[in-house]
Amino acid sequence: MLPPSRAQLGLFFILLFPANIIGLWWAVGSPLVMEPNSICRKMKRLAGKHAELCQTEPEIVNEVSKGARLGLRECQYQFRSRRWNCTNHNKYFGKILQQDIRETAFVYAVTAAGVIHAVTQACSMGELLQCSCEVIRSRFPPHPIAGAGSEASAWEWGGCGDDVEFGYEKSRQFMDARQKKGKSDIRTLIDLHNNEAGRLALKNHMRTECKCHGLSGSCTLTTCWKKMPHFREVGDQLLERFNGAIKVMGGNDGKTLVPVGHSIKPPDQQDLIYSADSPDFCNANRKTGSLGTRGRACNSTAMDLGGCDLLCCGRGHREEAVVFQENCLCRFHWCCVVQCKKCTVHKEVSLCL
Template sequence: MDPNSICRKTKRLAGKQAELCQTEPDIVQEVAKGARLGVRECQHQFRFRRWNCTSHNIRETAFVYAITAAGVSHAITQACSMGELLQCSCAATRSRAPPLPTAGPGAEGSAWEWGGCGDDVEFGYEKSRQFMDAKRKKGKSDIRTLIDLHNNEAGRLAVRSYMRTECKCHGLSGSCTLHTCWKKMPHFREVGDRLLERFNGAFKVMGANDGKTLLPVGHSIKPPDRQDLVYSADSPDFCAANRKTGSPGTRGRVCESAAPGVSGCDLLCCGRGHRAETLVLEENCLCRFHWCCVVQCRQCRVTKELSLCL
């Protein structure tokens, strides 16, 4: 996920990836940021589940591909809005009127126009597609390729399809005679939450005879749409270490002893039980601001109680 490491392997990259390394290295830097963003979000969403966000050909791989493609799209779009890329900036001003607010002062009878700095999600979407899909498109049409491309697209759509409208009110004394509105991406935590919901309802699929279509396994199941996550191989239980699947097992994992369901110790520890451990940490505390401009803090000891799987 380091941009320099990515581009040093140019000979092994697909054509579009190698081209981006050579012509747009700043885009590759945002790709690396987006991949790290996706990994962190994956670790947050699955922090109390047995799987540890390794990428292998199992059901969980669907989430890895989706959250990584979403992270790349999100990071590139954010860089555009922040003026960190020369190839893009804010989204182009729209010609159609924005939706009226449903409540608030001045909501009725005020003038509207697009303005501000909207997020150019189309640019981020396209660059994510070019880089993330390039290798898989290179002369391949097997079921693994189709599944990975489908989940990449589902991740990007979890960003692009949920843009929100933000507005600023203008006018004397709060009269709100004019609203300026722009489009913003959802927060990435929202993207992660949405993709986790899709993962929980993921479709098991098989390849059709044409080599280009994915079909759901089982009768009376609707075909997955573009935002659904799909997989072809069932998952192991992840309880024990397994080098083949990349699972380190769940021994030593932090769990919540009082939590029910998927976040509880009974499930995460696979019935082996758990032990309590006390950690003593030093953290900044009693911080004070001194004019001008220094913040001084003391070091305080903080005790934390953890539950660890046996």
């Protein structure tokens, strides 16, 4: 199994880390200013489709960067109570990306989903010249909307629907371009599969929104359009796929992936897949990318993932008094200012030993 190249890791760091982080050392050991334009300025380190996109569509690359950061934030939210909490510590994060574990599968999927979301949203907002709202195509009528009643005698597709097909294509071009065309090693097949699973988590869950038109609240005409799901919904779906991720191995033909275990169903396009078991992430280990859980805040009364028993890996926890300032006694003054006082808050927190 081949690890991602240094150039691939470098691209991932440029895409994922926030724009205000300066001087990070990425996989090739070069300090970069982490802003969207850095992707194209440093693209000489890479080649192929990425360089072409930078030359012909730099504004798309800017949205790709936003989408990758959106994916990282969602990863940190979804894993906030887990032993590995999607930390953006670059030295450790790079080690995670070099492994074919379930956590890496989620990172790739949520990043691909973030890219399609950002590009599609930019189209709908009129921020890109290459696209706008969805091109209306002939479709079957949507389901009747609540409250329309029998008066809903006509409908039409309209509004500003999200052109998810354009966002899907740009996400595919950019994310999948990291893999060499025609390669069929296990790592490449797994990464491409998880990229697609992330895109489908958004594309296959578009929702229909409708609005009634007519006098006196009547609904003589209904206008409907397609909208993307909220990205938190996409993250929730991918977390479910993460929890049910399927371990795979290479098939005999060297071009397919088969599940490990005779009773395991073959993965479909929306499943997340991996080929190596994850470390337990209990202790710091730079080799595996684990920061450990010592000092992490936990819930001493919970029995789930965020509970001290699981998060602290059986080492126990200690209680610590924390004092901080927060806004309180806020009042609205016409017009239009909210003034708050600062209150001192004392709180007991549980920290892993």
